[in-house]
Amino acid sequence: MAVAGAAGPLHASRKAKAGRERARRVALYVVLAVLLAIVLTPFLWMLSSSLKHDIDVLSIPVQWIPKDWVWSNYDSIWSVAPMAGYLANSSILAVTITFLQVLTGSFAAYGFSKVRFPGRDALFLGYIATIAVPWQAYMIPQYIMMQQAHLTDSFLSLILLQAFSAFGVFLMRQYYLSIPDELVEAARLDGLSDYGIWARIVLPLTKPALASLALLTFVNTWNDYMGPFIYLSSNNLWTVQIGLASFIGQYSAQYAMIMTGSVISVVPVLVIFLVGQRFFIAGIATSGMKG
Structure with missing residues (x-):
């Protein structure tokens, strides 16, 4: 009887604990939903505005669903501004710099x-310490160096300056430290050189970290404004960010068209992120496990 009497309060205590756990989980989901709504609101407004007439973009209250769906904005933008060329230039820079940073970083x-x-x-600590140096501190010396080498107003200047990344080396090193040294030593005993070990053993085991670095580098390069603004002066070399800034300066009253160009510039980054998000999360979660 005593055991049966004690089981009742214990069961009630477990039930109350489970209820509190569910309440905390529901509260966490509510907070995350609110934060997600706050983050997505500007993008939803941008997408909605790209399908409106200019006069309806800044209407108060905000019309989240357009009265008239102006799909022609996505057709007109290509003739109003050379968006195809801007997207091609951004793609060339983003893909090339991403490949080089992944290669050199790994x-x-x-x-x-x-x-x-x-x-x-x-040497590693000294190299990583350069992350703390703001880009503005060496921006002018870099430009003078590229100018004296006659590399300004060309993609090569941006590619050479961004082909190496201290952050990329740090990220990859943290992941490599999770690979047992015994595996590397065994490969050496089997006759593999360091080049062979890197290419045939280490790289296949670090796909999540490689994807994480590639995704971060691609997004940063695609969204870079100051680099192309400083080094690229010819219109046919402008990236999508420089092109949008120029378009806003020339057609500041065409709000819907500006939003259309902004949506188009975001699509490649969104696609890349959706494709690589699984590897990105795995790479970030495991890159700091050791070291």
């Missing part, structure tokens, strides 16, 4: 994590 990270040489850790 290769350098292998040296800093799996190759033993004197001063390795000190």
